[in-house]
Amino acid sequence: MSLSSRILQKIVRNEAMASDPPEIYGWRVYLLACSACFGAMSFGWDSGVIGGVIVLDPFIKDFNLGDSKSVASANLSANIVSTLQAGCFVGSLAASPLTDRFGRKWSLIAVSILIMVGVIMQSAALGNLGTMYAGRFIGGMGVGAASTINPIYVSENSPRAIRGLLTGLYQLFIVTGGMLSFWINYSVSINFPPTKVMYVFPLAIQALPALLLCICMLLCQESPRWLARKDRWEDAKKVLSRTRNLPPTHPYIQEEFQEIVDQLEQERRLIGDASFWNLQREMWTIAGNRRRVLVSIFLMICQQMTGTNAINTYAPTIFKNLGLSGTSASLFSTGIYGIVKVTSCICFLLFMADSLGRRGSLLWTSIAQGLAMFYIGLYVRIAPPVPGAPVPAAGYVALVSIFLFAAFFQFGWGPACWIYASEIPTARLRSINVAYAAATQWLFNFVVARAVPTMLVTVGAYGYG
Secondary structure, eight states, X not given: OOHHHHHHHHHOOSHHHHHSOGGGGSHHHHHXXXXXXXXXXXXXXXXXHHHHHTTXXXXXXXXXXOOTTSHHHHHHHHHHHHXXXXXXXXXXXXXXXXXXXXXXXXXXXXXXXXXXXXXXXXXXXXXXXXXXXXHHHHHHHHHXXXXXXXXXXXXXXXXXXXHHHHHTHHHHHHHHHHHHHHHHHHHHHHHSOSSTHHHHHHHHTTXXXXXXXHHHHHTSOOOHHHHHHTTOHHHXXXXXXXXXXXXXXXXXXXXHHHHHHHHHHHHHHHHOXXXXXXXXXXXXHSHHHHXXXXXXXXXXHHHXXXXXXXXXXXXXXXXXXXXXXXXXXXXXXXXXXXXXXXXXXHHHHHHTTTTTOHHHHHHHHHHHHHHHHHHHXXXXXXXXXXXXXXXXXXXXXXHHHHHHHHHHHHTTTTHHHHHHHHHSSOGGGHHHHHHHHHHHHHHHHHHHHHHHHHHHXXXXXXXXX
16 A cells, blocks of 8 residues: 555545555556646645735835825725736636547647746736736736636545645645745845846746746646546546556546446536536436535635635735735745645645535635634724834734634635535536636625725724724
């Protein structure tokens, strides 16, 4: 038995882990999952980078952001940030028909190229708002499409015992990308001269995860379930055998392959060779399918309304509002925030995703996140920080509350929503269901990104409201 199998058996407690052959947990399945998740890293990286870049003096000067306390400056910052989310919304909707037609692998390669084009435009903007908007929108389309394709690809390639763990890697790569970008922002703020290079470098380095996505996906196999849907049965069996590290004649391969065959045949008998509109009717007129998509949509709305991406994107500004003085100090705290998110996400995926269950983790973290946010709001309302004065004890508790909020989010609402959206639909409707979930996430992410800077200026002192 391999080392990874022994470790998994200690931390994952379910029937499949006890009965499935240990050979299926080889390196290939992890490579497939991690390769696809570089698309998720692109989103986390961008959100973290732009939140730090917009507070750097050279960027403020070149893009005429002016006084950070003015509504006009807040609106301009919101426009620059939220253009990416607008592109993500479009890309997530366009991804479903593209991935069904061209496959998961080549669609991910295409979106990686789109992201890199957007990053190049952002880096070359140099004060030109039109180029910045276009670059962020184009890059956003790639990131949004990846958010739809990635959970599908990972879910369709994962062994059933660790499907939740591997699908949840999407969230881990988001927070890892954010953490890396936070520390890059902090590094340029203390090591780079106050010139254009200070913000061009962190903007340009956003291309790294997209480049890794492109290279790694070229080395990966297509989804066996997509191949089966295209009646490429022999190719599907070969890919399944290679991914599971077992010969095609092994009983486990035969059983899993037959499950794919039976599932597709049942769905084809139910609806036939459906068009896009037939699939829509299937999704919305069959009660079970309708409940699944509504659950996915509602979860994504709630995920964004927790405020997590308000902090992810505008953390440096929020830390300043809690009393930290200086750009470098707020960026350093943002880096610590990123480490907390990554650590807690790893703990969830290893010890809770396939053991505690999705519903339980969502319920208890809802209460914990709410209490953390409520304290932060009360602190800023009752005892707001005094500019230039040391942060009081209550202020440090508020800072800790932000870190606790980040940890609680990673134990529930971060990974679990994506796991739900990719697990609960039928295979025939999986790509459409995930597309709706991803589009909802990006729509409300856009709402949050667009509204928060103005709210921090207008909804009470320091934005306590």
